[in-house]
Amino acid sequence: MSLDLVAAGTVATVVVAGTLRAATPIIFASLGGLISELAGCINVALEGVMLVAAFAGVITSAYSALWFPDAPLWLHPWLGCAAGLLAGTALAGLLAVFHLELGADLIVAGIGLNILAQGLTVLLMAHLTGDKGSTASLTSFALPNLRWPGMDGVPVLGVLLNGDGDAGHNVLVYGALAATGWVAWALRHTVFGLRLRAAGENAEAALAAGLPVKRLRYAGLLLSGLLASGGGVFLGMGYLTLFQADMAAGRGYLALAAVFLGGHRPLGTVAAALVFGGATVMAARLGLLAVPAEVVFMIPPLVTIAALVLVKQHQRLAARRRAAAGRATLLSS
Amino acid sequence: HAADGGPPRVAFFVNGALGDKSFFDSAARGLRQAEADLHLATRTIEGGYDPTRWESGLVDLADSGDFPIIVTGTYTMGPLVQKVAPDYPDVTFILFDGVVDYAHCACGNVYSMRFRQNEGGYLAGVLAAGLVRAGTIPGAREAVGLVGAMPIPVINDFATGYEAGARDAAPGITILRQFANSFSDPATGKEIAKAQYGQGAGVIFQVAGATGQGVIEAAEETGRYVIGVDSDQAALYRTSSPRRAARILTSVMKNVDAAILRALRLWQQGRLPLGRTESLGLKEGAIGLADNPEAALAVPPAVRAAVAAARQRIIDGTLTVPTAFAGGRP
Amino acid sequence: MTVAPLAIALEGVEKRYPNGTLANSGVSFAVAAGEIHALVGENGAGKSTVMKMLYGLERPTAGALRIHGRPVDFRHPGDAIAAGVGLVAQHLNLVPSLTVAENVVLGHEPRRAGGRLDRAAAAARVRALAEQSGLAVDPAATVASLPVGVRQRVEILKVLHRGARILLLDEPTAVLTPPETATLFATLRQLAEAGRTILVITHKLDEVKALAGGVTVLCQGRVTGSARMAELDEGALSHLMVGRDLPPPPPRRTARTRPVPRVVARGLGYVDDDGAIRLRDVGFDVAPGEILGIAGVEGNGQDVLARLLSGAAIPSAGDARLDGRVFTGLSPRAVHALGVAVVTEDRLHDGAAPTLSILDNLLATRYARPPLSRRGLIDRGTARRWAQAVIDGFGVRAAGPDQPMGALSGGNMQKLILAREIADAPAFLVASQPTRGVDIAAASALQSRLAALRDQGAAILLISADLDELLALSDRIAVLYRGRIVARFAAGAVDAQTLGLHMTGLGPSLDGDDHDAVA
């Protein structure tokens, strides 16, 4: 009986650990999407940013080991990580230049950059490895896992803190949590956050207040690139240990949906990203029952749409309640 | 063509893109081999993933007059070849892993070959189930898994054979089967594999293209085993990641490369049996299991013997493996 | 005699917008430090353009700007702010979701370690500034929830917070009540005495008189006159501003034509989505050929009242009838079909589609019925002829029906909107702020139109922040305060001062539903 409870708890925590893992790339990307969205620039290129970051990270870590065979092993993944972040941010910078300097429509430029990222990564991969599919033939590195010591065999907490294989969570899983906290704090409490939101909400007012709106939008887009790159690096150097053509697999678009689903608020956005991560894990587990895979893969989009509808409906009911209360006072007076 | 002096030119039309680490890559390898061994000039054209462009792509190749021979594959291309080939009687079409309906088309210039991948799947099933039943894998229950890309007939054929083999080798064994719904999402592949390993699967057979690489990573992380598909996937990791290679028990080889090389050689010799379909399996050496010394030690001799016995019975014809193709084999 | 140093100087300034419009040409004038200077002229004369150049929002295409004697080339408002210039723009420019304090300090925020915003310091600063200048605001309130008058104060505080030595104010009184205007003027005088320089745009003669030490008049982008106020009498000033004698005020109607009210509203109440009561027990009658004026400080229920009467909102209590038929609670189209016409208060927001042509703007209320459309097909030919007739009939200065609405000056745009609404001789017209921001000549033309409509027998509800207009046009005036009617007057029996008192809740209040008290 109590054993069953522990077992159920373990299954639940396995799902939680899996959700955290599956949500990490989406969390990073959606935080990035949130920042640029608040700065008034929707970033459709999150997908491409992730792809480029994953690619640069994996390739750099592999080549770092080839070029610096004497360097300590722990160095390579971190070099890769830095390169990934840089490359992804650079792609976002390109989006910023096209939009802010050259007047390109943001959405189309974003789509264009996604196509560019798709083509460029495979082109370079084929050039470097002779392989158009993945970098499996290269020895690339994963960023380290963090393990809480002394959790061996502790039933529920052990899995929660150290993951289902007791190998610990990847450092970037913690990175995503830290990024969440930082973004929430920075948007709310810093001068930068205030200016960013002002520039996004009413550019004219921000301009009239003497704010460098264009520079703020650059900052928003670059920061969005940096954060989304974190997700890309995790995909190639944490979740998996290789780069695979098109490996972002629509997560950038999901991240964008999370921003809207989360009502343009940091915690809401991350909650939505967690829902999407959870849906992937559920899909992996539901698939073991006889549910058709197609139905399972409809869950995340349907959840998104349902959530948008329910949130609105909830607001509406609340408004109706308030209005009814007001009407009662109006009529009674 | 050959008239202008150069070697005969072979076009390989890929209805997708290279880089799947298995099927198309293997075919491309066969063509490269042909270039070296048979002195043919080959060109690979990736048609991309949009099926509305494949027909015009194929016609363009045939129409150009540059290529006396066109190689293409998959069942999807079958109907297109069937439609295009009669218009270009001077061009030879080699269709692998797909067929044209010779009864209903003037396809005297088409040679098609199909593979009995269910036979390879069967051996994988025997191996996986035997190993699991031997009880030497820590943490595993008596269960084996299968991760497929999509429930398309070719993959279902692998799966059908696999499940039959597992059941025959270990009646009552639990078999988990799931599809990732994508050929190119290793992260989802890894998540599914983790779920299956979490449910106690000791071995997973991945038939999932690039998605399968996630399964291999999951095997490494959980310390369980995986069986690769189409080409020797342990070889892929042998230098880059030996730990991972050691988790790949074997790969079910679908020797598309050898089959294409053979067909081209026959064509060069004027002996290619045009106008018919050849069925290739264990017996013809087109299907087989790869040797992976790193993992071989993990397999008890009895299990190895069972696999060898099953292989022999299939080759002898005393064992017929069930297939996912409606109407059975041609 | 000492010559005061010049704070602002324009020398031969030209501004040509990228689309080719020559907004300013050879503009030269100067404002001495510590002076309050008025910039006047008709709509589209180029006044706002001058302000925008002085604030770095636009750059002159020729000529030079000097601030405190130094030539400047502002590329960005940040440069202007650094040079001590502040602008309160014609259209309010605040970030709605931020608080008053956040809006005020935006761009010059008090900080704590780590780039953090010091909210407490910001609030304290705003409170202190508000006290000094007499512009009362709640630093913690969200701007979105504030009425326009208060937002205007926030804009001014913003400029003061940055320590601007030169204040540019573009039509700052357009949305203020007389008491608010008086407070603002007192503050401005105080600032000028403290040495700050103020350049203000206004369309109102009396404001120029009350405030300015000097005046510059623009006409079609050129300076047509410049004078010290001391040297001008009233006639000369108005002549300078309008370029000719002022048109006579619209004729006041003397006798009531029909005693039976055409529009009867009783017990109108409205509760918004937040549960706040925005309108409470509002009742009135309007007879054919009568104008009922509604006075009130912005945000006291005028907008809600107009929305209820136009079908844009459904009353929570009460109703209104037109010739005995209830028309509240119907859709805007149904209301319109009954003969109710509406001029909304904010023409750019919900009164017109600036990017569409004049023709498309004129069609909006009648595209769905013959003769302009049949069975879902619009008859463009007929529509064009009709639109041209409207343009000609109302004396609108426009190139033709295909010109984009947004390319018209404010006054002409407003004429077209009024034309659209009264073209089919409505039985009842609800007109909100019909002459806001419109120059004197255009405003008087619009007022004559309203008077003419009244004389044809229409009932008119005139909502206006301009008390002179209300007093000149209305037969009776009701005052809205906090969603209630708190006072009613016959127009002849009241002055602006009394109205202003009631508008701020200081007059003796009325009890009960005595809507016929004055009738």
Next chain:
Amino acid sequence: MTPSREGARIALAVGAALALGFAVMACVSDQPWAAFRALLTGPLPSIERAADGRVVVHRLVRFGAWLQDATTLTLVGLAIAIPFRARQFSLGADGQLFMGALAAAAISLGLGDTPTALPLAFLAAAAAGAGWGLVAGLLKTRFEANEIVTTLMLNVVAVQVYRLVVGRVLNDPSAGFITTPPLPEAATLAPLIARTTVTAMVLVAPAAVAAALFLLRRTTLGYEIDLAGANPWFAVRAGVPVARATALAFALGGAFAGLAGFHVSNALLKRLPVDLTPGIGLEGIVVALLARGRVGALPLAALGYAYLRVGAQAMERATDVPREVVLVIQALIILFVVSDRLAPLALGLARRASARIGGRAA
């Protein structure tokens, strides 16, 4: 901007993209000039005189592919451009196309070889696309759900519904891959030009554009859509049924995307494979924006864009340039053509440079 200046701007942008693309090609290819020529002349048929004096037309298929591509792109471009008139940024053409294709195939298979199969399949495709579009429209007007998100999500749902139906309901078990059975002859369109996939749909596309133009310019619904897009607050106050017009704009756009689905199912593939790839809808956005949202300019934008795409594929087939370079060039063209300020910037720089040179000469 005047049409000729706009034309010059686009020409400059495409030129810049091609120049950059050439640089990329030169890096990866041994035969960059041949590749470049293939890119620029690829879609045109080659006419040769054979040894015996007969005139032989080669590569008509590429010409056909160009027209075929432009047809699809025009239709999905309409699916973006019409909601855009109501200021709605729909990314939903993909899902609508899938639904349209599915409906057309289902009706064709259901009716079999009957004369009504073709028109009914055509209508069913339009209706299914419109219905799917309407869902996004209603989500927007009833629940204020952001249309960018809902259309993206509805695309995913549509693709999965499509796979479910093709894989489990309409599946042809004898095919060897997951697909519907071939559609009955009477329900499909025959090629107008032999050995190409150009069908009567190539005429339907301009007709669709004309119909859309008529609808937008001459009908009250079109007027309502325009007004709802130009200023919805004003439109509401003026009594225009904004919600209805907005939702119908989505539906109307969806109908055209549905027809693009019909083009795919009943004209191009004549059966539906499960792995029909999403993404055509996104290209519709590109085409709609190339046309600056002007419905009348859609066919031109579609022809131009399709020309470059087919040229890129011809290049890939004819030379050693890989597929990815084609993607890169395509991306560059998209980026440069939507960069409004690129041409003025370049012209300004050129003018300044020439002024400097001229000044020195003087």
